[in-house]
Amino acid sequence: MSVFSNQNPEQEQDLINALPRLVTDADGCVLYANDAFRILSGRETPIQKGEKLLDLLHFEDLDDILHQAWMGDDTEGTLANVFAGEHHVSFIGAVRPVPLHFDWVEMVDGRRFLIASFIGEHHIAKKEMFPDIEDDGNENIFSPESGPEKDVEYHDMDDGSLNHFLDMSHEVLCTLDEDCVFKWMNDTFCAALKTDPTVLGGKTFVDLAHPDEKSMVRQTLSDLYHDMDGQMVSFECRMLASDGNVLSVEWRFKKAGEEIYCVGQDVTEIKRHENALRQQQDKLLEAEAIGRMGHWHWRLGEDHFEWSDEIYRIFGQDKDAFIPSIDTVNTMVYRRDAGRIMQVFQRAMIENKDYELDFRINRPSGAVCYVRCQGRCETDMDGDVIGLYGIMQDITQDTLREQDLRDAKDAAERAYAAKSRFLANMSHELRTPLNAIIGFSEMIQNQLLGPIGTERYLEYIGGIRESGEHLLDLISDILDMSKIEAGKYDLDLERFSIAKVIRMAVHMMEGRAVDASIKMIVLIDDEDVQVVADRRAIMQIMLNLLSNAVKFSPNGGNITISCKNSGKNLDIAVADNGMGIPAHKLQAIMKPFEQVSSEYTRDHEGSGLGLAITKELVEMHGGKIALESEIDKGTTVSIRLPLQAALKGQKVA
């Protein structure tokens, strides 16, 4: 019996002769040697059955042990352990040893065989071992053209010898009778299904098939046995191993004589890898769907693109009906964007560079979709570009949101500008009547045109004047802020003494300070220093800071005004020991209309514009402002002003 019996003899010979191989029995008597082995050994004549292995070659390391074993009675036990593996052997007449691989194969009936094989370039090995042997002129003696020499001696191999080969096969082999009962199986079958012939006695192939596949297997094998003599059938089915594992096996069956011959390949691992790969792919597609992003690939010269499922969804196309190509995609892309896409792709290919571009498409539904495409070039071993690949992402939502935000920002800016214009106009309109109210009430208060009869009226007219002045202050602040925001506040630069302006501001604030018993200390390190700045603006800055310091200091507090000349800048600071500003408000307090919550400011009037105007004026001079404060400890506002205002394009003599 032979599994090769139905193959053509040439194939069989090629297969057997592919590697030099020799088989001996447990006593080292040759049972079989293929022609490649004969050639490797340097023998002219065929190696005869029954020859002693040790007459053909000697082991560099093991000869003594083997002699003892094969001449004495120790043919088992130690020998098997010592012998398996690779050994360097010298053939008779060879000048150099060659490595041979040895395996012991033990049969179910206890018989043991030794298999020697050479894995490597055996024609080269042969030349090295037998340099004196004339080359037959054919470089590769194993090439198909030269054909293996016929080894007529060993075609009559007995079943036992063939079984060695069958057991060495990686394939799962078995034979079945008419009822699918196992008749024979190789070692690989037993190892794969974790069983042995004793357990399988009387069992059928169907018994080992997965329950879901039993009926298919039963029917197919029955048809094969009864109606398909000599034909081959193949199918994949799951088999149950005795340890509970399920194996996936690709089977081929053939009926010959009274038996069914079965050859199976265990593809469980391959299936597992396939499954794992499929799961990874599913996850990738899922992630792409969540991110509205798909991947694509285009090989140079090909008309079609490869798209992942998500790109079909982005383009609103049916995967089975739409073939993505340059033409079909171009019909969907906005005409103005199509040319740009080609340009970007061409440049990427020429320069072998990564690329990114956004374009718009019209979906079949009519909806516009914004797509972002990012990609790289695919190159061959020489670095030449052979394709493009990358991702496409649906950025419609983000793009529309960005557009909305941009529109909202533009609208807000327009509204803000309109408000500033309105406030500027209104403030101007309000100032004129207010000045009249203040002027006339001052006149009445001073009774310039004659005495007022009733004393009470004098008190009231004083109130009217104070309120008017307060209102005028507020309106002036609003007007200044509006002008600054509208970019219409121009600095009027001149050279002047900063010390004088600071002292003047302190002097103007003195009345309110004295009323609250607040002491003001002025420390100026350089009385003569001159600055180039807008005098009115600097005065406004100082008054804002001083009035805040007075306003937010307790009765009897201290305010220190310092001015240091660093040669390039002036460092001016106004420090008080008042109520302070909470840390979380420090950031925002310099923005227009920001005030600390009523808890801290309820006793104080103000528009919330003073610091904002101060900051803008300082920055217009090219300076900087900083605020340090601690609740109940005090506040210090520091200003760094360049000695010469760092204005763009503005020069002062």
Ligand code: ADP
């Ligand atoms: P206004 O003083 O008119 O309210 P400002 O812009 O000058 O406006 O000040 C904004 C807010 O900053 C004030 O309302 C106050 O809460 C806080 N602030 C400013 N300066 C001081 C200071 N020296 N001490 C404590 N709080 C201050």
